[in-house]
Amino acid sequence: MKRFIVSFYVMIIVMLMFSCERQGSAVQELRRDSADLEEQQLQSSTEEYRAIVENSFQDALKNPLSTFSIDVDVASYSNVRRFINNGQRPPKDAVRLEEMINYFDYDYDQPEGDDPFAVVTEISIAPWNAKHKLVHVGLQGKKIATDNLPPSNLVFLIDVSGSMDEPNKLPLLKTSFKMLVGQLREQDHVAIVVYAGAAGLVLEPTSGANKKTIIAALDNLQAGGSTAGGAGIQLAYDIAKKHFKTGGNNRVILATDGDFNIGESSDASMERLIEEKRKDGVFLTALGFGMGNYKDSKMETLSDKGNGNYAYIDNIIEARKVLVNEFGGTLFTIAKDVKLQLEFNPAKVKAYRLIGYENRMLKSEDFNNDKKDAGELGSGHTVTALYEIIPVGVESEFYKIDDLKYQTMQVNPSANTSEELLTIKLRYKKPDEDVSKLIVHPLVDDNTPLAKTTDNFRWSASVASFGMLLRESEYANHFTYDQVVKMAQSARGEDTEGYRVEFINMVKAFESMASGL
Structure with a gap:
């Protein structure tokens, strides 16, 4: 009788093992089929993106001017979200940092003068590189009531x-x-x-x-x-x-x-x-x-x-x-052909790079050329741009150039005594006019600690850093998804529509997903 019972249990165990093996094989086969389907979808995709060559650091003495058109497009962010929600890493060229940043509204003050927008600036430590500085430039378009x-x-x-x-x-x-x-x-x-x-x-x-x-x-x-x-x-x-x-x-x-x-x-x-x-x-x-x-x-x-x-x-x-x-x-457009040109003080700035806007760069002479097309600003729109700066005297692994052998570059003596880090110049036209107006806005570094910056500053930096990670940018400098999340959480603000908490959750989800990609 005991021998029969033992044989019975052995048979049950063998049957269970066989069943588990078959189920395991079925699961593996299902996973292979799913992976094959995903691979087929990726291979059959004919989506097209314009190539992006990431902006590198420029010498402030040899190339003191940075000129670009504003960009109020936001398509890149929702497209990137689509890829992540589908469990895929977005193509690098689908990630346009300026559109990621400008997807969100920022709490800038409304303009008070005759110009249709206000200019807001802020500077602090670059979160992903403590040796570097980060300059935040914001534009706030005048909000016009729908009835008007x-x-x-x-x-x-x-x-x-x-x-x-x-x-x-x-x-x-x-x-x-x-x-x-x-x-x-x-x-x-x-x-x-x-x-x-x-x-x-x-x-x-x-x-x-x-x-x-x-x-x-x-x-x-x-x-x-x-x-x-x-x-x-x-x-x-x-x-x-x-x-x-x-x-x-x-x-x-x-x-x-x-x-x-x-x-x-x-x-x-x-x-x-x-x-x-x-x-x-x-x-x-x-x-x-x-x-x-x-x-x-x-x-x-x-x-x-x-x-x-x-x-x-x-x-x-x-x-x-x-x-x-x-x-x-x-x-509803309130200003057209909006261009920015920043001149950096080489006595204080060793090198700089514009984060994003690669497809919006202009030549220096385009700034004063009213025939040169640029971006439009809508009612109530905000536009934000970030510059990463290497201060004079800082040794950075991201910018090393030997001194010139055959020529020298001289800094204007007045630059050494100036407190200004840079000067921002903007040009814009009214929607029905063809002659631009100039706005000049200097910036002084007040050495504000990162923790004391506004939510606007830290939020834009968190979105930019996530974009750099998606693009596998060398300038991300080992910044982590967890650091992105923590900085974003500290700058979430009121978030009436929930767009910012959605971003935070998306970064968390991608962090989990990225470990298996």
């Missing part, structure tokens, strides 16, 4: 090609535009142009009071056909010009996955077309949708050259942020 905004002449330019026939494309696009329609007033007018195999006008300019008519036109849109993007853009600008409102907000709002494959398809051709059309005083907002075949490079080109801004909408919450919460800043 000028009337709008809007043309919705909607991609209804076959590539848009996915849940996160045309259906999400329709819902997003309905939210925008809800913000329109009687004096605002909307026309709808679509493009697929050909371009066509599906809604004549209609008052914002007739919301049901506009929404019905959106509901009737269906995806199918190839992508005649160039023809669509031509028609949309023609409609906007025909119904131009003098002193109003004249704007084409393009919504697409950026996959133009017929007509004006190359970036160069599209760039020339947009540059020509912006002369008519019509601004551009580009809204990106979808994944897999997303053409970020084309979308960025369109917004850069079309006097416009660019956002990527990955979900309905982002649509609400862009088209409802930030309605004025997204659609």
Whole structure:
């Protein structure tokens, strides 16, 4: 009897072991299938991004001027979030640090003078390198109440090609535009142009009071056909010009996955077309949708050259942020061709580098050239830029250059006695003018400890450091995700909409995920 019982238990154990082995094999097979599917998705992806060569340190004596255009685009942040939420590390070229930083609002004071924006500066230790300093430059656009905004002449330019026939494309696009329609007033007018195999006008300019008519036109849109993007853009600008409102907000709002494959398809051709059309005083907002075949490079080109801004909408919450919460800043321009030029005092600054804005750099002579296009600032918008600085007398592993053999560079004697670290110069034009105005703002280092800086300073630094980690930048200098989180938590502030806590949670999630990548 005992022998029978022992044999019975042995048989049970063997069966359990066999069952576990089969289950383990099934799990491993499922994991392999999942990994293979993810690999296939990555390999089949035809997404396109413009190459970014990270800004390096520049000698303040040999290259004292740093000139760039402002950038109010925020597409990079939500696109990066999309990758992370899908369990993937975003491509390095998808991470544009200035757009990561400028995704968030900052608590800057409203402008008090005649200029449409205020300039805010701050300086402290660079969190990722205690030997270096970090300069924070902020612009706060004047917020105009919706009731006081000028009337709008809007043309919705909607991609209804076959590539848009996915849940996160045309259906999400329709819902997003309905939210925008809800913000329109009687004096605002909307026309709808679509493009697929050909371009066509599906809604004549209609008052914002007739919301049901506009929404019905959106509901009737269906995806199918190839992508005649160039023809669509031509028609949309023609409609906007025909119904131009003098002193109003004249704007084409393009919504697409950026996959133009017929007509004006190359970036160069599209760039020339947009540059020509912006002369008519019509601004551009580009809204990106979808994944897999997303053409970020084309979308960025369109917004850069079309006097416009660019956002990527990955979900309905982002649509609400862009088209409802930030309605004025997204659609109403208060200053155009906004450029910054910083001159560094070589008696105090050994070297500097601009964090981000690689695709927005300008030549020194472009600053005073009013024919040179630059970025636009919307109602209530904030723009933030960061510079990392190596002070004079500091030995840094990130900047080592031998003295010149055949020439010497002299510092102006007055620079040695000046308390100024640098001088910020800004140029901007009013939306309907062609002559720029100059603003000059010097900066003195008050040696503020990092812990005593504003939430604005530490928050922008935390977002920048996360972006550098995503790009695997050498300048991150062994900074950790945990340090990013702690600094962000200390600077979270009021966070009414929850965008900052979302960032903190995203960094935590990526930290956990990165260990297995």
